[in-house]
Amino acid sequence: MKQVAFGTTGTLLPSIVLGCMRMNSADDPVKVLQTAVNNGITFFDHADIYGQGECEKIFAKSLAKTSIKREDLFIQSKCGIVPGEMYDFSKEHIIEAVNGSLKRLRTDYLDSLLLHRPDALMDPEEVAAAFDELKAQGKVRHFGVSNHSPLQVKLLQNVVEQPLEANQLQFGLMHSGMVDEGLNVNRGKEQISQRDEGVLDFSRLENMTVQAWSPYQASLVKEVFIANKRFPELNQKLDELAEKYQTTPTGLASAWILRHPANMQVIAGTMNTQRIEEIAQASEIQLSRKDWYQLYLAAGNHLP
Numbered sequence: 001m002k003q004v005a006f007g008t009t010g011t012l013l014p015s016i017v018l019g020c021m022r023m024n025s026a027d028d029p030v031k032v033l034q035t036a037v038n039n040g041i042t043f044f045d046h047a048d049i050y051g052q053g054e055c056e057k058i059f060a061k062s063l064a065k066t067s068i069k070r071e072d073l074f075i076q077s078k079c080g081i082v083p084g085e086m087y088d089f090s091k092e093h094i095i096e097a098v099n100g101s102l103k104r105l106r107t108d109y110l111d112s113l114l115l116h117r118p119d120a121l122m123d124p125e126e127v128a129a130a131f132d133e134l135k136a137q138g139k140v141r142h143f144g145v146s147n148h149s150p151l152q153v154k155l156l157q158n159v160v161e162q163p164l165e166a167n168q169l170q171f172g173l174m175h176s177g178m179v180d181e182g183l184n185v186n187r188g189k190e191q192i193s194q195r196d197e198g199v200l201d202f203s204r205l206e207n208m209t210v211q212a213w214s215p216y217q218a219s220l221v222k223e224v225f226i227a228n229k230r231f232p233e234l235n236q237k238l239d240e241l242a243e244k245y246q247t248t249p250t251g252l253a254s255a256w257i258l259r260h261p262a263n264m265q266v267i268a269g270t271m272n273t274q275r276i277e278e279i280a281q282a283s284e285i286q287l288s289r290k291d292w293y294q295l296y297l298a299a300g301n302h303l304p
């Protein structure tokens, strides 16, 4: 398993993370958990809202049925979304959400806590007060954000004492806006795209780990692009290169993300043990520059 440095911590952690958003749909969550750990995936991503809390509970219940030790795992959760109602980064909500996650996960601490999606009414002082309290109580070891722009990170980091170690962002072959905007700097009006404010370069400059969520989903349509007839050119290239690198299209799509020098993590959401193995094994593959670009183009992108 390829390891990556986690933010500014100096700690090396697995480049493949198991996303637990779909754990309530797993036929055998104990086997899923055990397969992940057997293959070097010891980092698990949660959120208080996944399955309305059920996913965290299923994870803890499954863990208890194995001999895997809590301290050998890196458990991350997220908070700040009140589904269908609002985003809430108030001190009260953050603390309450973490206490809920700790209870459901049956653990005394989270290795990492991310703010799930920007709250328009966010007051950095309140976030800082919540983080200070959670850190002092030993309930959260590291902090970060998800779906945040560079300016939003700066606004927070200006006040929050703990370094924001990670930004979880959607990224993959068919959702590559963070790369597209870097390739299209200084182009004509129609190609200008600065929607992400250079978040990829910013993350590299600030040593924030980029965690790529929904890595196998097509951007707008929310469906898996692998083996999907709607994307023939990409799948032809994935099949061709999978053979060359002795992996599967799923493995290759993961290796494409990890080839980027930003030292990203892939947050894979599969509950299929065969796929978990494929993805873990593919973390070691180093795509050539040419193959990386060929896949980028086959996904429907153009170079200026």
Ligand SMILES: NC(=O)c1ccc[n+]([C@@H]2O[C@H](COP(=O)([O-])OP(=O)(O)OC[C@H]3O[C@@H](n4cnc5c(N)ncnc54)[C@H](OP(=O)(O)O)[C@@H]3O)[C@@H](O)[C@H]2O)c1
Pocket: 018, 019, 020, 021, 022, 045, 046, 116, 146, 147, 168, 169, 212, 213, 214, 215, 216, 217, 224, 226, 250, 267, 268, 269, 270, 271, 272, 275
């Ligand atoms: N921060 C955020 O805002 C945010 C948002 C969404 C997700 N996330 C995180 O990202 C994680 C991953 O999200 P996701 O589950 O949407 O992403 P994903 O890994 O791209 O998709 C996994 C889903 O695709 C299915 N799938 C079908 N064919 C596949 C193939 N060939 N390879 C891989 N998967 C295939 C899987 O089914 P099988 O189980 O049958 O394989 C599973 O239902 C979540 O668990 C969560 O931790 C974060």
